[in-house]
Amino acid sequence: MKKPNNNNGKPTSSTRIPAGVEQDGATVYKTGTYQMFWDCEYCNTPKLLGITHRFCPNCGAPQATEKRYFPKKGEEIALENHDYVGADQLCPACETANAAKAEFCQQCGSPLTEAARAKLVQDENQAKKPDSKKNNRLYWIIAGVLLLLIGGGVGIFWTKNVGLTLTAYSWERVIEIEDYRARNDNTWCDSVPTEAYSVSRKSEIRSYRDVPDGEACTARRVDQGDGTFRTEDVCKPKYKSEPIYADKCYYSIDRWQFSRSVTTQDRNHEPQWGAYQLKGNGGTCQGCEREGKRQAHYYLHLTDNGKKSYQCDVDEKQWQTVELKSQWKMSVGGILGEARCGTLQKLP
Template identity: 25%
Template sequence: LNVCKNCGATKEDSERNYFEMRQQEEEKKRKKEEKKESCQKNIPQNTPKKKPLLRRVLLILGIFAAIIFGMMSCLAPKIKNVTIDDLDWERTIDIEEVVTHNESDWSLPDDARLQYTKSEIQSYKDVLDHYETVTETKTRSVIDHYEEKSSYVDLGNGYFEEQTESVPVYTEETYTEDVEKPVYRKEPVYATKYYYEIDKWTVVDTAKSSGNDQNPSWPEPKLKDGQRTGAEEEHYFVTATYEKKKGKTETGRYEMDFSQWKELKKGEKIELKIDAAGFAEINQK
């Protein structure tokens, strides 16, 4: 028979529908492949893949730790086996005399000579300007439901009575609320500023003595009329050579306390502990 019993279609119609369906399926498949190729062309080939968050955090922490370790290594004192090449010292004494200075302040010193005053801004204060409405997000505890809680009461006769009560269970609820908040402006505060002359002991010169030996002495300042001696300073240095990698040597000049410096001798081999500021001390083993 050339006719389908179920749908009544002829064999010719059935064959035509079958081939049309195959053609439609092939067309859909072809369009799907074209769309996929088009999407792949639009994706940059060199787009890097995003690293997982944990890996990036660990990388940042590792870099931070390396920086901290490097800083600590640079600042930590270095132990060096050195040969003492030279020892030198210097001592200074400041020479002071009274000098007139022009200064200003919000109060006048007792020994100052007033020149003039001015009203100037000394500081700023917050002054209420207006209020503005701000919407804030807040949370509050609200009853979510009740739970039955049982307890037992001793009746005193060897028996217990069960009692049940409803206990509220709370949950956090988020809500918004309009709040009036003050807005302030900065307002200058004026005060009287004093401009004046004042005489002060001022360093005008420095007497210095130095030497390449271990017999330090203080300089003898030559003072003029109206002058006096001021602060005193003393510094003691050691020049030493130490061996670096590959047989190379390096020379450095380091400051030391007098108590240790005076015990050193030229040509002596000794172990020094040297900090990042260039201050050295004998390494006590």
């Protein structure tokens, strides 16, 4: 079979023509129109052309639209100035393919008022099934993560109650001491504190912005249903990250800041704050000190029947009233046995 020599059987290069916008915002450009192939099911003649050969040139059989397929790369036959009017109509009487604008079947003369449209062929290169091995691997990864989450949830929420005996109590009190001196700091120069001194500037990256950087395009082939297919570029804008520079200021500033702590602790019922002496008598001078935050912790030490020990931090009022060898109950983790001190209760 001799095919017509349109551009030596090669696709022509053409200017991209805007053809619409996808739902995801991608711009579609039409890049060409080509003939679909079909194989005659009666005489097995292959690679017949969708437009040129509406009937088999060897046996005269009408073109079967369900036998159409996309040509392999390099075998495309381009069409110039093709007038596309829609997908072919299938005659309800003899199933012959007719042009979309035809009113009567070219084969048997039947009216085409109730004719169905030719089914479109999907490009196999664009409809490849996902790799089953990758799918299986992903399935097992997801299943493993779910099992870990379930196991972790069980470990977190599963608890058991234990009986406890109070064996000891202890306390700890901490006083933070701050000192006043020059600190090195930095910030963007549009927000430098007024108290800053010895200021120096340096240009640095403050943020980034996305700037256009061309397009990322993918090619696709679309069956038009009339014996032709069109090629399209589906393009999304690309962006690159561009740094935005600004001046950063490095400076010294006099500030109060944590310097040391005064800690007292013991295993009795007589908590007290530690003694200390401040430098500079509490004034504001280089090296002067002042009292900062105070923290206090009061601990109950308990043991279960298996001699496992637990420690719970409670408020001072409750801590002051407890007695050694008193009985308690508490929930602990069902797997690791960690204390849930929020559930600690004294038994009558």
